[in-house]
Amino acid sequence: MIPQSQSKFVCIECGESYSITERRYRCDCGELLEVIHDLSSISSDVWRHQVDEKRGEVAFRRYLDILMPSLESDAVITLNEGDTPLYDVSEEFASDLGIELLLKHEGMNPTLSFKDRGMVAGVSWAKNLGCEHVICASTGDTSASMAAYAACAGGMKGIVLLPKGKISQEQLVQPISYGALTIGLETDFDGCMKLVQELTAKHAIYLLNSMNSVRIEGQKAIGIETLHQLNWKVPDWFVIPVGNAGNISALGKGLRELKKLGIIDHLPRLAGVQTASASPLYKSYRKGFTALVPQVADATKASAIRIGNPVSFKKAVRELKYFEGVIEMVTETELMNWKARIERVGIAICPNSAVAVAGVKKLVDSGIISEGEKVVVLLTAHGSKFSSSTMGYHDNAENRYANQPVYLPAELAAIEKVLKL
Ligand SMILES: *Cc1c(COP(=O)(O)O)cnc(C)c1O
Ligand SMILES: [Zn+2]
Numbered sequence: 267m268i269p270q271s272q273s274k275f276v277c278i279e280c281g282e283s284y285s286i287t288e289r290r291y292r293c294d295c296g297e298l299l300e301v302i303h304d305l306s307s308i309s310s311d312v313w314r315h316q317v318d319e320k321r322g323e324v325a326f327r328r329y330l331d332i333l334m335p336s337l338e339s340d341a342v343i344t345l346n347e348g349d350t351p352l353y354d355v356s357e358e359f360a361s362d363l364g365i366e367l368l369l370k371h372e373g374m375n376p377t378l379s380f381k382d383r384g385m386v387a388g389v390s391w392a393k394n395l396g397c398e399h400v401i402c403a404s405t406g407d408t409s410a411s412m413a414a415y416a417a418c419a420g421g422m423k424g425i426v427l428l429p430k431g432k433i434s435q436e437q438l439v440q441p442i443s444y445g446a447l448t449i450g451l452e453t454d455f456d457g458c459m460k461l462v463q464e465l466t467a468k469h470a471i472y473l474l475n476s477m478n479s480v481r482i483e484g485q486k487a488i489g490i491e492t493l494h495q496l497n498w499k500v501p502d503w504f505v506i507p508v509g510n511a512g513n514i515s516a517l518g519k520g521l522r523e524l525k526k527l528g529i530i531d532h533l534p535r536l537a538g539v540q541t542a543s544a545s546p547l548y549k550s551y552r553k554g555f556t557a558l559v560p561q562v563a564d565a566t567k568a569s570a571i572r573i574g575n576p577v578s579f580k581k582a583v584r585e586l587k588y589f590e591g592v593i594e595m596v597t598e599t600e601l602m603n604w605k606a607r608i609e610r611v612g613i614a615i616c617p618n619s620a621v622a623v624a625g626v627k628k629l630v631d632s633g634i635i636s637e638g639e640k641v642v643v644l645l646t647a648h649g650s651k652f653s654s655s656t657m658g659y660h661d662n663a664e665n666r667y668a669n670q671p672v673y674l675p676a677e678l679a680a681i682e683k684v685l686k687l
Contacts, residue, residue, distance in 0.1 A: 387484025476512025
């Protein structure tokens with residue numbers, strides 16, 4: 267038996283701590299919690315050697331003693347998430363950017379988004395606690411992931427609350443096919459999130475949004491695995507799209523812990539990127555990280571980050587300050603053009619991921635990212651989850667990188683004419 271006391275919940279504001287075995291998402295003071303582990307038995311050299319030896323194991327198990335040491339390895343419910351590719355596209359974009367550009371493609375996970383990294387932790391923990399019902403609000407990817415892992419867990423019922431008409435068809439079909447109770451509501455994500463909090467406060471249903479700090483522990487694996495792929499050589503920047511701000515918080519926490527353990531010798535900087543239609547964190551950053559002013563988020567192609575009231579705002583700000591972080595903002599045209607450009611080199615990315623790439627370009631242009639620096643962009647979901655916005659882009663010849671399909675009669679001559687043969 268692993269002593270459960272190795273991990274506890276600690277309030278990010280008042281420092282109060284709670285048992286990790288409680289079904290708890292907030293401190294009594296109302297603030298978010300984080301999971302703190304006793305990592306004192308880890309020695310950096312031994313650990314680095316151990317994780318090399320465990321390359322054949324699924325990522326969450328490989329790094330389990332940093333991610334969630336209170337969970338038995340056998341209790342992990344996995345769909346073989348992780349070990350996603352890290353593409354080097356420096357040469358392809360050298361003349362535009364003049365940096366070393368690496369893309370960590372989290373869209374290559376089982377449900378095609380990075381949310382699987384958190385769900386492997388969250389659903390395994392839910393099962394460990396004996397929860398039969400799990401719930402989340404979602405902009406499309408969390409619900410897909412939770413439903414898949416709940417199905418994999420066996421005997422666990424997933425319930426998803428979605429903003430009706432505001433997620434892609436491919437995202438909507440995922441929880442339906444995995445057998446979750448799929449509820450579309452006449453509201454936005456923030457409205458769904460509010461109801462999930464009310465429901466889980468009243469009933470014994472386990473909440474699996476990123477305000478559940480166990481999920482954040484699973485998401486730390488993205489940064490850790492990237493560093494492992496880089497042989498623990500720290501890049502200058504990690505750049506990431508920001509919605510509810512759970513992922514940037516997880517990235518920061520994981521990297522801080524690696525540094526503290528001596529597994530890496532210095533810290534990278536962090537950059538979060540939002541769209542003009544949902545930019546509460548950007549607005550706060552521009553004023554020196556003033557308090558969050560929630561907004562109603564407007565429609566954007568980057569629908570997974572259409573969030574006006576980010577739950578993990580305070581955690582994100584804490585990490586951004588610690589990592590000398592910045593927040594950038596991009597327009598719809600910028601993000602869709604960058605999506606097309608990245609796809610032209612053979613990597614299918616979603617509009618949300620493209621927000622981060624477009625952000626890199628702006629940060630290079632403004633001199634915040636310097637020439638020659640090494641930049642890792644976290645791509646958060648696969649392009650194939652967003653076919654309608656992709657098709658819409660290519661169907662319109664006005665778009666800069668549009669590749670319009672050609673429709674012809676089934677005749678050799680017609681094709682030859684188009685080929686100019
Ligand atoms: C959830 C999600 C995000 C945003 O992550 P947060 O933790 O909410 O900031 C970005 N991109 C995609 C594709 C997502 O599914
Ligand atoms: Zn507190």
